[in-house]
Amino acid sequence: MTDPIPLSLSVNGRVVSLTIDPTAPLLDVLRGPLGLSATRYGCGAELCGACLVLVDGVPAYACTREIGTLAGRDITTVEGLGTPDAPHKIQTAMLAVQAGQCGYCLSGMQIAAAALLARNPSPTRSEIAEALDGNLCRCGAHPRILAAVARAAQ
Amino acid sequence: MIANTLPKSLIDNPRLDRWLDFSVPGRAGIRVGKVEIGQGIATALAQIAAEELDVGLDQIDLTAGDTDCAPDEGMTTGSLSIEVGGASLRLVCAEARAIALAAAAARLNCGPQDLSIDAGAIAQNGKPSGQDYWTLRLDLARDATGSAPPKPASAYRVVGQNVARRDLPAKIFGGGFVHDLVRPGMRHGHVVHAPRIGMAIAGLDLAAIQRAAGGRVEIIRHGMMLALIADSPTDLRRAAFAADTAIGWNGLPPLTADQQEAAWLPTQPSRHGAHGDANQPPPGTRITATYSRPYIAHGSIGPSCAVAEFRDGRLTVWCHAQGVFPLQAVLAGGLKLNPAQISVRHLHGSGCYGHNGADDAAFDAAAIACLRPGTPIRVQWRREDEFGHEPVGPAMLVRQDGVLGPDGALRDLTTDIWSAPHSGRGGAGNALTARTQPNPCPPSPVAETSVPYPGAGTRNAIPNYAIPAMRYRHHLVPSPPVRTSALRGLGAMPNIFALECFLDECADAAGQDPLAYRLAMQPDPRARDVLTTVAEMANWSARGPAGTGEGLGLAFGRYKNTSGYAAIAVRVSVDTEIRLLEIWCAADAGLAINPDGVIAQLEGGIIQGASWTLKEQVLLDEAGIASRNWDRYPILRFSEIPPITCRLMHRPNDPSLGMGEATIAPIGAAIGNAASHALGARLRDLPLTRAKIIQAVT
Numbered sequence A: 001m002t003d004p005i006p007l008s009l010s011v012n013g014r015v016v017s018l019t020i021d022p023t024a025p026l027l028d029v030l031r032g033p034l035g036l037s038a039t040r041y042g043c044g045a046e047l048c049g050a051c052l053v054l055v056d057g058v059p060a061y062a063c064t065r066e067i068g069t070l071a072g073r074d075i076t077t078v079e080g081l082g083t084p085d086a087p088h089k090i091q092t093a094m095l096a097v098q099a100g101q102c103g104y105c106l107s108g109m110q111i112a113a114a115a116l117l118a119r120n121p122s123p124t125r126s127e128i129a130e131a132l133d134g135n136l137c138r139c140g141a142h143p144r145i146l147a148a149v150a151r152a153a154q
Numbered sequence B: 001m002i003a004n005t006l007p008k009s010l011i012d013n014p015r016l017d018r019w020l021d022f023s024v025p026g027r028a029g030i031r032v033g034k035v036e037i038g039q040g041i042a043t044a045l046a047q048i049a050a051e052e053l054d055v056g057l058d059q060i061d062l063t064a065g066d067t068d069c070a071p072d073e074g075m076t077t078g079s080l081s082i083e084v085g086g087a088s089l090r091l092v093c094a095e096a097r098a099i100a101l102a103a104a105a106a107r108l109n110c111g112p113q114d115l116s117i118d119a120g121a122i123a124q125n126g127k128p129s130g131q132d133y134w135t136l137r138l139d140l141a142r143d144a145t146g147s148a149p150p151k152p153a154s155a156y157r158v159v160g161q162n163v164a165r166r167d168l169p170a171k172i173f174g175g176g177f178v179h180d181l182v183r184p185g186m187r188h189g190h191v192v193h194a195p196r197i198g199m200a201i202a203g204l205d206l207a208a209i210q211r212a213a214g215g216r217v218e219i220i221r222h223g224m225m226l227a228l229i230a231d232s233p234t235d236l237r238r239a240a241f242a243a244d245t246a247i248g249w250n251g252l253p254p255l256t257a258d259q260q261e262a263a264w265l266p267t268q269p270s271r272h273g274a275h276g277d278a279n280q281p282p283p284g285t286r287i288t289a290t291y292s293r294p295y296i297a298h299g300s301i302g303p304s305c306a307v308a309e310f311r312d313g314r315l316t317v318w319c320h321a322q323g324v325f326p327l328q329a330v331l332a333g334g335l336k337l338n339p340a341q342i343s344v345r346h347l348h349g350s351g352c353y354g355h356n357g358a359d360d361a362a363f364d365a366a367a368i369a370c371l372r373p374g375t376p377i378r379v380q381w382r383r384e385d386e387f388g389h390e391p392v393g394p395a396m397l398v399r400q401d402g403v404l405g406p407d408g409a410l411r412d413l414t415t416d417i418w419s420a421p422h423s424g425r426g427g428a429g430n431a432l433t434a435r436t437q438p439n440p441c442p443p444s445p446v447a448e449t450s451v452p453y454p455g456a457g458t459r460n461a462i463p464n465y466a467i468p469a470m471r472y473r474h475h476l477v478p479s480p481p482v483r484t485s486a487l488r489g490l491g492a493m494p495n496i497f498a499l500e501c502f503l504d505e506c507a508d509a510a511g512q513d514p515l516a517y518r519l520a521m522q523p524d525p526r527a528r529d530v531l532t533t534v535a536e537m538a539n540w541s542a543r544g545p546a547g548t549g550e551g552l553g554l555a556f557g558r559y560k561n562t563s564g565y566a567a568i569a570v571r572v573s574v575d576t577e578i579r580l581l582e583i584w585c586a587a588d589a590g591l592a593i594n595p596d597g598v599i600a601q602l603e604g605g606i607i608q609g610a611s612w613t614l615k616e617q618v619l620l621d622e623a624g625i626a627s628r629n630w631d632r633y634p635i636l637r638f639s640e641i642p643p644i645t646c647r648l649m650h651r652p653n654d655p656s657l658g659m660g661e662a663t664i665a666p667i668g669a670a671i672g673n674a675a676s677h678a679l680g681a682r683l684r685d686l687p688l689t690r691a692k693i694i695q696a697v698t
């Protein structure tokens, strides 16, 4: 617990300035003051991937990442990947193959997939599985999520 | 149709206007009690309504799970949402359509046979009549008679089609869950739960809790309840973690290591029930084997969440409970309110697969909200709360004792089932936080019986095969070390695991092929169909000898012996661990409302069941549940999931069968049989970990 400090960072391409406890996890800042609900709480311990975001294009766990370490950095959440009118290709592909049952894990899956596709535009099945291995899904939507990533890569 | 043949949901909620209205021009407002828990029911029910009403799927506005306006359909459990909820909605919509046609015929001075409906507009001999559901101002304030015949399957245009899930876009674009609900002035609450029910606070360091939250947490003691409120979820979480160590608990003896195993159950006092053949087993070749599953977790990816608001004497709760009316009753009893003061609204949550923390989190939020009128309270359980305080899936131990005839066929089977209770719901006294309120209701006694259908611990205890004589004895252990309740399939998974592994052991003893052995005792053509289909998919006829390190196994199950059929084949390789190489499934759903949705359920059950089979066990320590995050409760990951092919039998003219739990049971036995084939040695105790494999081969 530390006194609030002023801080600026970029979230989904917009510069955001806050006065905030620098030890607060990014997840709480996104879901709270920034009103971005896509990034989800699952475990709080870097064990499930529900909270993944991109920090300068690299997947990072928002549940443990302190906001104070992110001054000047560039954050992308699912809201920044795409929208219903301008979806990211992984979002289009997930809808096309109906990847998701309860859907709770899907935000983290999209972030992991988007990062993979950015560095490897045509991954193999095992490369996709490896990239998503830190993301848990309890509903067993895995086959369709794998299919969605493969489809988005086409 | 006479009234007593109506489906239960319609008998309980006969008024048509409870189910539907046409109050918004161009829209059909549909209300149901069965709720979306990731199984796609909202989409399938919308398909049924659109089909019978002859409106477009995009004209349906569906409200599911709302005590103020939707029908009371009890719980969304047991794969009954299509079989019962869907059947009810179909009759309601068929009747509304008939009422509309009769009203239009009267207005147009023609016979109903001259009329047809498309997108809700009524045509007379194919030409627009100027009438529609909205101009007719139908009187739906009347009871359903069930007398309007629904469409024949041959006329279906929406039902039976692959339809995209209606809820998925919102979830993919970042919303759609109760977790995302924000109310004006909302604060965050947490109830401190004892490590186990029955423990009481012995010592408390309030200053440590305050310190962790920088002094920004409000600490409430009410009866035996200790609750925290903060404006910021960050502060609240810090205070909650501080509370975990700032409180000493007493009141119960420490747990011992043996209590976490299913083998502990037969050492305990139990209640006995029996069913089946009363004679003694005949002479013959006897085979016995004992199988087990430990306690397992629901493991929802999103911990349970709810928002509650008490304002002007009314309590409103938004939550992801599987039954809004049962929860309304629990809240009323536990918080000493009148049910009429309470509105419970379902919003989507993370998949629950049974009785997870949803109801308890909702009660927590409600209990705090009642103490802070006017302030909406959001409770989001931490991962540690979900794993540590949800009711877990019961451990079970199943002993099979069979007699083979001279031809090797199984002539007589005696099954002994030891199980912790599968239903921990049952009234106000059973909610966690209800027990800490002033003048708490007593917990309900364990109500589980030993009936064969639908059963709980005895679910699927009766083999779905022609065995000349069988009997089971059910030993219900009412006081397990941890709270237990319903988890996907209830006893079906351990019972089918035990039966289908045992059938392979019998086939081995008889020197017969496991598939041929099953077919010889299977008269039901639909069961034979899925078995032979999956065998063909898996190229069963090329199955090699046992003990090569690679194995092929199969298993069959018909959930509750009344719902969906599924046969599964699995190919594995085993060294010190089991690796899944490929999985095939053939299933029979009768009329599949949304075939792609059914396939998704089959896949999901296969993966969850494979995870239970290979990895999962709730771990205990002296205080209670010790496996409180994913590092101590691993589940199957992407890299462990093989290609899976599911095929649905084409049976559009047979009634729809519930499919949500069709694969969760047979997958375990299919893996067990494949692994045993690979090893040339039997694995009988779940999970099938490295230690069990080493034990089996040495």
Ligand code: FES
Binding pocket: A040, A041, A042, A043, A044, A045, A046, A047, A048, A049, A050, A051, A052, A061, A062, A063, A064
């Ligand atoms: S919530 Fe961050 S990894 Fe689980």
Ligand code: FES
Binding pocket: A100, A101, A102, A103, A104, A105, A106, A136, A137, A138, A139, A140, A141, B038, B301, B350, B351
């Ligand atoms: S779809 Fe439910 S957790 Fe993945």
